[in-house]
């Protein structure tokens with residue numbers, strides 16, 4: 587099954603490289619989603635039980651398969667970072683709904699997400715709450731039969747493109763009070779009165795912006811799970827999808843290595859192909875070894891999560907090593923290309939920019955190290 591899906595992602599990715607070129611960011615994201623939906627790939631971001639694709643033995647019907655997400659993201663990232671992010675946001679943005687939304691809300695949204703007709707986004711980060719989600723200050727206050735939401739969300743992928751946000755807000759306690767039951771998730775439609783999107787650009791093509799929420803009212807039916815269960819829901823969503831960030835990193839890195847090999851074979855200096863110089867040959871070997879190590883870590887983490895284990899250490903290790911390795915490999919590929927490596931529009935220049943943000947979002951490298959160290963230290967206690 588994974589080979590078939592990888593082949594389908596390759597075909598879509600090849601089309602994307604042609605068809606997305608020259609389109610503006612939002613039009614490219616929309617076209618990317620259409621291509622993914624036509625190929626039936628978006629369906630893999632939603633559990634089969636809620637209208638998504640059936641991963642058979644790879645994952646229970648109530649879950650999305652991390653191995654499938656990883657296989658698809660590695661291939662999509664090889665071709666287009668924008669296509670990769672468009673794909674995964676359908677899952678990340680809708681997973682809190684699949685896990686904890688009411689039957690009516692799931693029925694209204696999830697099949698359409700799986701078909702690419704509704705665009706999802708996940709809104710947890712705030713100006714004062716990044717690595718530490720316990721600092722979330724956006725408030726949701728109960729009104730008769732609903733909730734009034736006020737505050738600000740920052741760095742929200744698909745802001746301006748999405749049809750809805752699964753959003754984390756404070757329903758009790760104080761920012762930074764250390765309590766884990768003060769936050770709740772809600773589904774907020776993008777066209778809700780009082781919600782404004784403020785767009786900005788990041789270093790690689792990626793629709794993103796901040797959200798200003800001023801008296802946004804949602805019904806109680808838009809609540810995702812119990813009051814106070816939001817932090818755990820947001821963290822379990824990130825835990826499910828984090829390994830796939832590592833897989834996307836290996837996709838960027840694999841493409842960068844491919845480009846380096848091609849360039850070093852074709853380019854001559856000092857009367858010989860660059861590939862004949864031992865210093866550069868050693869570097870190719872190093873890139874390949876680190877890449878394959880990263881892929882093995884991704885596979886181990888994905889199997890663990892699909893198998894029902896939190897695989898906390900394996901996931902943190904995969905995210906940390908694969909994203910850091912991808913940045914290093916893309917950097918070496920830029921170096922191998924000389925001036926062409928930094929010329930705007932060259933493949934390796936794009937990969938270098940695409941790979942960078944993966945070390946930051948869904949838990950920075952430092953946060954992965956903290957998670958790993960905690961696991962190591964607590965295992966020592968046993």
Ligand SMILES: Cc1cc2nc3c(=O)[nH]c(=O)nc-3n(C[C@H](O)[C@H](O)[C@H](O)COP(=O)(O)OP(=O)(O)OC[C@H]3O[C@@H](n4cnc5c(N)ncnc54)[C@H](O)[C@@H]3O)c2cc1C
Nearest residue numbers: 708709710711716717741742743943946947948949950952
């Ligand atoms: C391209 C992109 C897309 C994103 N998309 C989304 C999205 O769709 N939805 C969403 O909710 N968020 C999104 N984010 C936000 C992202 O999750 C945060 O940027 C990330 O969690 C880091 O938070 P921060 O930027 O506030 O950095 P901070 O938390 O302020 O961290 C700054 C630096 O300090 C380090 N640091 C922090 N705490 C510690 C510590 N205890 N020990 C050691 N070092 C520490 C960090 O590792 C980092 O290097 C996105 C970000 C980017 C760049």
